[in-house]
Amino acid sequence: MRRLPAVDAVLVQAVIAAALSFAHLHDLAEASGQTGWKAWAYPVSVDLLLVAAWRRLRSGGSTGLAWCWFVVALVASLGANIGTAGLLDLGHAPAWLRVLVAGWPAAAFLGGTLLVHTRSAPAPEPETVEPEPDENLGPLYLAEPVPVPEPVPVPAAEPDPVPALTAAPAESPASEQPPAPAVPSFLLAHARKVADDHRARTGSPIDAATLRARLGIKDPLASALAAELT
Secondary structure (H helix, E strand, C coil), rough: CCCCCCCCCEEEEEEEEHHHHHHHHHHHHHHCCCCHHHHHHHHHHHHHHHHHHHHEEEEEEEECHHHHHHHHHHHHHHHHHHHHHHHHHHHHHHHHHHHHHHHHHHHHHHHHHHHHHHCCCCCCCCCCCCCCCCCCCCCCCCCCCCCCCCCCCCCCCCCCHHHHHHCCCCCCCCCCCCCCCCCCCHHHHHHHHHHHHHHHHHHCCCCCHHHHHHHHHHHHHHHHHHHHHH
């Protein structure tokens, strides 16, 4: 079984008070000659001004203007509640009451405009007071002098002994040229054909560079082939 939510007694009391105050304002406006929808607009105007003033009070800053219009709206609401208690003859409303009710819309509009469009002054920042030093008190901490270490004598460095000059070793004689590589017989025969072809086309014997390029071999072997062909 679902439990019913708890009802806030303060909220219920606020709803009842708002409904009764709304009705009293409506009755007072209707008795003052404001009939039809105009009588219903007066309670809304009073309650809106009261809420606007309360919000301005909660926002902080300058509260003089907010307190002024909060008291005006509260007096209008309380006056309607008291006026409908039989103290006034609502069948024959006095002239001053008719004037107040007729002039309320302009006053409410002025108050609401000032509350909404007037900037609140910023709250003053707290001033920080620095404590003044007491001349009778001495310094709380005295720095001790740091002892300076005495310089340590450094012994003079002895000069490095100069090594004795030694005679440079005699250069070895140049090594003999490596022997020419052996030329295979098939490569020699092919090289001979290339050389004959070159002689037939150019009329001059073939050299080692041309032979190396034609056969695609390296220089020692090409030089050996050129020597064999001459």
